[in-house]
Amino acid sequence: MNKHRMHRLRRDFYDRSTLAVAKDLLGCLLVHEVAGKTLVGRIVETEAYDGFDDRASHASRRKTPRNEVMFQEPGHAYVYLIYGMHHCLNFVTREKDYPAAVLIRALEPVAGIDVSTQGPGRLTRAMGIDRSHDRVDITRPPLYVAPRDMGEPLIDCSARIGVAYAGEWASALRRFFVKDCSWVSAPRSSRRQ
DNA sequence: CTCGGGATTGAG
DNA sequence: TCAATCCCGAGC
Numbered sequence: 001m002n003k004h005r006m007h008r009l010r011r012d013f014y015d016r017s018t019l020a021v022a023k024d025l026l027g028c029l030l031v032h033e034v035a036g037k038t039l040v041g042r043i044v045e046t047e048a049y050d051g052f053d054d055r056a057s058h059a060s061r062r063k064t065p066r067n068e069v070m071f072q073e074p075g076h077a078y079v080y081l082i083y084g085m086h087h088c089l090n091f092v093t094r095e096k097d098y099p100a101a102v103l104i105r106a107l108e109p110v111a112g113i114d115v116s117t118q119g120p121g122r123l124t125r126a127m128g129i130d131r132s133h134d135r136v137d138i139t140r141p142p143l144y145v146a147p148r149d150m151g152e153p154l155i156d157c158s159a160r161i162g163v164a165y166a167g168e169w170a171s172a173l174r175r176f177f178v179k180d181c182s183w184v185s186a187p188r189s190s191r192r193q
Numbered sequence: 194c195t196c197g198g199g200a201t202t203g204a205g
Numbered sequence: 206t207c208a209a210t211c212c213c214g215a216g217c
Contacts, residue, residue: 047200049200056200057200058200058213061214061215064213064214065213065214066212066213066214080200080212080213081210081211081212081213082199082200082201082212083198083199083201083202083209083210083211084199084209084210084211084212085201085202085209085210085211086201086202088200088201090200103200105200119201119202120200120201121201121202122201122202160200161200161201162199162200162201163200165198165199166200187201187202
């Protein structure tokens, strides 16, 4: 796993429909080379945040210092601190000046991981990701995504988690996850919508 | 400058 | 069911 540098997704993968990227990331491997180790987790749950209108998106208002990278070129990380204690990892999608990103919500541990990777806050802790990774290029080491090493998984979808404030956007089916996968996060087990 | 709140989590 | 915890961003 560490001997050969893994093949990795290129920028054009992220320069597409945010929903397509969110689905196509499922099954891919998130890789972080840090402190002489290679941490690897399979992406099993994502959420799409796309455009100016989506009230659940940080970019729905306008460009601000925090969300500015969402308006940048695809293939970069958007990492922010939530609730004063947890980091959330997103991948920027779509062309420059169009705000969009995919939130990574859960991983299946593959290598070098010894704590839970279920949930956006837990997976950043497990992968050693924090605000120092905000804006980094995710098409090359130390942080990148390797393509699926398996067939296309069966994909299920639901409303996004924790965005009840977003009005009609709260119920949009923009959360994607591997069907029947036990590594998918289950906050408050299927909360009502 | 002040202040309300959050793309969450773990404890009680 | 709720507190932790702090940065962000809206409004004055």
